[in-house]
Amino acid sequence: MVQINFIPLDYGYFDWQGHNYVRIIGRDDRGKRVCLIDNFEPYLWAVLKQGISDRRIKELQRKIDKIEIKLPSRITKVKKTEIHDKNFLGKSVKAFKIFITNYKDAHPVANKLDFKEIEARREYDMSLITKYIIDKKFIPLSWRKISGEILNNSSEFGGIDSAFDIDTCIKVEKIEKIENKKFKPKILAFDIESDELELGKGEILMISLVSDNFKKVLTCKKSLKKPTYVEYFKSEAEMLEAFIDYVNKISPDVLVGYFSDGFDIPYLKARAEKNKIKLSLGLDKSQPSFFRGRIPKAKITGIVHVDLFRFIETVYSQYLQSETLGLNDVAYELLGEGKKEFNHKHSSKIKEHEWENYFEYNLQDSILTYKLAEKFWPDMIEFSRIIQEPLFEITRSSMAHLLEDYILHQLNNYNEIAEKRPLHDEIKERRQRKRVEGAFVLEPKAGLYENLAIFDFTSMHTSIIVSFNISKATLLKKREKNSYESPEVEFAGKKTRFYFSKKPGFFPMMFKELIEKRKKVKREYKENPNPITKARSNAFKLLSAAVHGYIGFFGARYYSLESSASILAFVRKFNKETIDKTRNAGYNVIYGDTDSVAFQLKNKKRTETLKFLKKLNSELPGIMELELEDFYKRGIWVTKRAGGFGAKKKYALINERGKLKIRGFETVRRDWCNLVRNLQNDILQRILKDGNEKKAFQILQKTVDDLKKRRVSRDEILIRTQLKKPLSEYKARTPHVIAAEKMKKSGTPVDMGMLIEYFIAETRLKKSLVREKVKLPDEKGEYNIKYYLEHQILPAVENIFEVFGIKKEDILIKDQKKLTEF
DNA sequence: GAGCTCTTCTTACC
DNA sequence: ACTGGTAAGAAGAGCTC
Numbered sequence A: 001m002v003q004i005n006f007i008p009l010d011y012g013y014f015d016w017q018g019h020n021y022v023r024i025i026g027r028d029d030r031g032k033r034v035c036l037i038d039n040f041e042p043y044l045w046a047v048l049k050q051g052i053s054d055r056r057i058k059e060l061q062r063k064i065d066k067i068e069i070k071l072p073s074r075i076t077k078v079k080k081t082e083i084h085d086k087n088f089l090g091k092s093v094k095a096f097k098i099f100i101t102n103y104k105d106a107h108p109v110a111n112k113l114d115f116k117e118i119e120a121r122r123e124y125d126m127s128l129i130t131k132y133i134i135d136k137k138f139i140p141l142s143w144r145k146i147s148g149e150i151l152n153n154s155s156e157f158g159g160i161d162s163a164f165d166i167d168t169c170i171k172v173e174k175i176e177k178i179e180n181k182k183f184k185p186k187i188l189a190f191d192i193e194s195d196e197l198e199l200g201k202g203e204i205l206m207i208s209l210v211s212d213n214f215k216k217v218l219t220c221k222k223s224l225k226k227p228t229y230v231e232y233f234k235s236e237a238e239m240l241e242a243f244i245d246y247v248n249k250i251s252p253d254v255l256v257g258y259f260s261d262g263f264d265i266p267y268l269k270a271r272a273e274k275n276k277i278k279l280s281l282g283l284d285k286s287q288p289s290f291f292r293g294r295i296p297k298a299k300i301t302g303i304v305h306v307d308l309f310r311f312i313e314t315v316y317s318q319y320l321q322s323e324t325l326g327l328n329d330v331a332y333e334l335l336g337e338g339k340k341e342f343n344h345k346h347s348s349k350i351k352e353h354e355w356e357n358y359f360e361y362n363l364q365d366s367i368l369t370y371k372l373a374e375k376f377w378p379d380m381i382e383f384s385r386i387i388q389e390p391l392f393e394i395t396r397s398s399m400a401h402l403l404e405d406y407i408l409h410q411l412n413n414y415n416e417i418a419e420k421r422p423l424h425d426e427i428k429e430r431r432q433r434k435r436v437e438g439a440f441v442l443e444p445k446a447g448l449y450e451n452l453a454i455f456d457f458t459s460m461h462t463s464i465i466v467s468f469n470i471s472k473a474t475l476l477k478k479r480e481k482n483s484y485e486s487p488e489v490e491f492a493g494k495k496t497r498f499y500f501s502k503k504p505g506f507f508p509m510m511f512k513e514l515i516e517k518r519k520k521v522k523r524e525y526k527e528n529p530n531p532i533t534k535a536r537s538n539a540f541k542l543l544s545a546a547v548h549g550y551i552g553f554f555g556a557r558y559y560s561l562e563s564s565a566s567i568l569a570f571v572r573k574f575n576k577e578t579i580d581k582t583r584n585a586g587y588n589v590i591y592g593d594t595d596s597v598a599f600q601l602k603n604k605k606r607t608e609t610l611k612f613l614k615k616l617n618s619e620l621p622g623i624m625e626l627e628l629e630d631f632y633k634r635g636i637w638v639t640k641r642a643g644g645f646g647a648k649k650k651y652a653l654i655n656e657r658g659k660l661k662i663r664g665f666e667t668v669r670r671d672w673c674n675l676v677r678n679l680q681n682d683i684l685q686r687i688l689k690d691g692n693e694k695k696a697f698q699i700l701q702k703t704v705d706d707l708k709k710r711r712v713s714r715d716e717i718l719i720r721t722q723l724k725k726p727l728s729e730y731k732a733r734t735p736h737v738i739a740a741e742k743m744k745k746s747g748t749p750v751d752m753g754m755l756i757e758y759f760i761a762e763t764r765l766k767k768s769l770v771r772e773k774v775k776l777p778d779e780k781g782e783y784n785i786k787y788y789l790e791h792q793i794l795p796a797v798e799n800i801f802e803v804f805g806i807k808k809e810d811i812l813i814k815d816q817k818k819l820t821e822f
Numbered sequence B: 001g002a003g004c005t006c007t008t009c010t011t012a013c014c
Numbered sequence C: 001a002c003t004g005g006t007a008a009g010a011a012g013a014g015c016t017c
Helices: A054-065 A103-111 A128-136 A236-250 A264-274 A308-315 A327-335 A352-387 A399-414 A424-432 A460-467 A506-527 A531-551 A561-584 A606-618 A674-690 A694-708 A735-745 A785-802 A808-813 A816-821
Strands: A002-016 A019-028 A033-039 A043-048 A068-070 A075-088 A091-100 A118-122 A144-150 A168-177 A187-194 A204-211 A214-219 A230-232 A254-257 A289-291 A297-299 A304-307 A447-457 A489-491 A494-496 A588-593 A596-600 A626-639 A646-655 A660-663 A719-722 A755-760
Touching: A002 A033, A002 A128, A002 A168, A019 A128, A043 A075, A043 A103, A054 A075, A054 A091, A068 A103, A075 A103, A091 A103, A128 A399, A187 A236, A187 A264, A187 A352, A204 A236, A204 A264, A204 A352, A214 A236, A214 A352, A236 A264, A254 A352, A297 A304, A304 A308, A308 A352, A308 A399, A308 A531, A327 A352, A352 A399, A352 A531, A399 A506, A399 A531, A447 A460, A447 A561, A447 A588, A447 A606, A460 A506, A460 A531, A460 A561, A489 A561, A506 A531, A531 A561, A561 A588, A561 A596, A561 A606, A588 A626, A588 A646, A606 A626, A626 A674, A626 A785, A646 A674, A660 A674, A674 A694, A674 A785, A694 A785, A719 A735, A735 A755, A755 A785, A785 A808
Parallel strands: A033 A168, A187 A254, A214 A230, A254 A304
Antiparallel strands: A002 A019, A002 A144, A019 A033, A043 A091, A043 A118, A068 A075, A075 A091, A144 A168, A187 A204, A204 A214, A289 A297, A447 A596, A447 A626, A489 A494, A588 A596, A626 A646, A646 A660, A719 A755
């Protein structure tokens, strides 16, 4: 019997003599790599209908105990059946806990439970690892004291201890909770370069590896100078083998790449196959396995493969200003350094002296990936601990999936049996439903305003869910006395109201607790700001923000469109009420969107306004809360280009400290050229600072002049538009589709998700469509002055100057003559 | 071929 | 297919006159 302190990193399972065992790879507190083997007792639930007699229950139990699934490879039996008092969708129920010998057959066992006394069969559709973590409270990346027996060249479990490259293998007897201590994982970042983007098409030219005090580029190409970090190999095969050796030797906890699920790992696998090499990266020398999904997930046994791109995409992209989530943009924003310059061309055309630069470029990618991984480690570890799912899962799951995992791991606190995942037909039906009415947006009156404030609701949707006890399980079939009543909603073509029980449901309670946890962590962060508390606070924030969307998501276990419709009806009601109350208090309300109200203070003082906020808060139910977003010195709202009404979701503000808040304007949209984005930004800034348009107009005149004199660089007039689907699926012949087709024709690989760059050029055609003037950035040709004037500059500034009574004609009139010259 | 509406598409806001 | 609804706006398609 041994005892160690252990932190789990990678979870897997295997079968031995027809039973399931869980295999956990992690470290002990001396840094040794340990593999734990633990038994897993699979079970599922059968929820009984109300009022079944004890005698009948006994009878059923006997029948269930006899269930057997016979397969060629194994026989799965019911081991035992227990009767428990549980909750299911908030109701107290009696349920059978049916233990079976192999979880893989839980589904067929569930199918055999078709007794009329059984209302529902549940928890046979969850991941085995999820159930294991819940049952043993063995939370990923959390320290535990493990007692057990060391396996040493044991034949038990088929000799697993010798198959794995580990220091110790322990058969678990006991798991005890201990206080979390620090853990610094060994991270290894990698990146490959190849001629082709299509997986496995061309050979791999080089592979870079970066870890703590370790930098390498492995290559099978020759260069003139030989940097110390480069290792040369005779062939691609030898290079691949060296890569595998290095990964095995360094033996990292985390192998991290950037888009490595979608590119590097599958590419390596394909090239290894071509070279008849086994890509034995796993601790048991196994090859990466791929799990299906939008992008297949590449799993390496014993080492956590993290595709940092995927994690950043789901949990961090909303905070990033970067125009793309490519490594260069993200690294620039977060690390202040980007990729190295390298002019990509086919390897056959790269000269001997150029390879050195390519190596450096390749190395830099791994360096950036490594640094980003270090930066995001607190986020990864906190997400993993809070959601209680392994690192591999939480770095790849969508937000809805993360939230659902969080819910599943919390259910035990409420003695709840988990709801099932919707089946195919159910998903289809849900997706066909009419969408429910959303939030309210108040149409602003265009103008320049001074002395403003914005109030907004904190976590509005979630606080409504909590305050009105809204969920699938608390929804009442019909009106009941003493229940929460939603405002009137249009649902399935009828006007109706929904009612929710006042008995607190597990779902709203769970998120009440989550909001409380977040508040606590936020306080902790304020007292002691550090990356861990920041990451924890952020994880709670993101989960909380996703709850309403999750309820309306067709794939959710706890989907409830009635709940979603009710939440949104409350959102509209409270926003409108707040707008009315603000107006009635003597403020000039300018605008409001979903959970906010923007207004002019007029003659009122700030202290008075804060007092008014307090009053509003005292009138709000439950945990709902309105807060001051900020006071603003000035703000501008413009009209729509069509129709002359005030444009929603489009405004710019400046606060006392001179900080701008610009929403919706072209300057924040990446599909407008930089010339116009910068121009509009300058104009808005000038106007908000000065309170008038004089200088801003001069800025405009100068830019128009530059444009006409062709002093504007190519870079500034490039328009970037993303390909949102495969090129072949486009019905419309839009400029960016034409540009993408041109790229393809010229040999540049074009893929879904790419940001297509182009500009609009002068043509000899007298009358023509925009798409006929599309040119790629490196094509010869001059920019089309008329287009950039009338379709870029003017649309972006016209409505701003209109606020000051300056018309489109006033902007152009001075230049009318000049215009005709071109 | 001008002028209109409608569809397709992208990207924003909350 | 992998949170939701609301909205602006460009470009092109298709129609009428």
